[in-house]
Amino acid sequence: QVHLVESGGGLVQPGGSLRLSCSASGYIFSNYAMGWFRQAPGKEREFVAGIHWNGVTTNYVESVKGRFTVSRNNAKATVFLQMNSLEPEDTAVYYCAKGRKWRDSSDSQTYDYWGQGTQVTVSS
Helix, strand or coil: CCEEEEECCEEECCCCCEEEEEEEECCCHHHCCEEEEEECCCCCCEEEEEECCCCCCEEECHHHCCCEEEEEEHHHCEEEEEECCCCHHHCEEEEEEEECCCCCCCCHHHEEEECCCEEEEECC
16 A cells, blocks of 8 residues: 655745655555645645656756755655745645656646645745
C-alpha cells in the first residue's frame, strides 16, 4: 500500500526558508518520478516542482524558479522541497505526489498517489 507523508511546513516570515520532506513507502521509490503541488485557499491546485526517477532532471513552475529546489534521496525513499526567499503568495497547502512513470510532469493526472499535505504560511 502506497503511503506519502509530508512534513516541514509551518509559519515563516517573508524572505524566510522552509524545507519540506515527503517520505514514501509501499512501492519501489527509485522507479518513479515525484512531484510537489500546492493549493491556496480559493485557488486550484498547481504544479510546483517535479523530479525524474534518478534526480537528474527537475522542473519548476515559473513563479518558483531560482527560489525552490526539489531533490530526492532514493536510498531513503524521500523527496525534498527546499523553499527560499518565501513570499506571501507561496502560502498554500503543499502536497507531494507519486508519478505514474519515471519522468515527471506538470499534469496532475500523471500522478497516482498523494500525501495528506502540509501547510505553509508566509506572513509577517
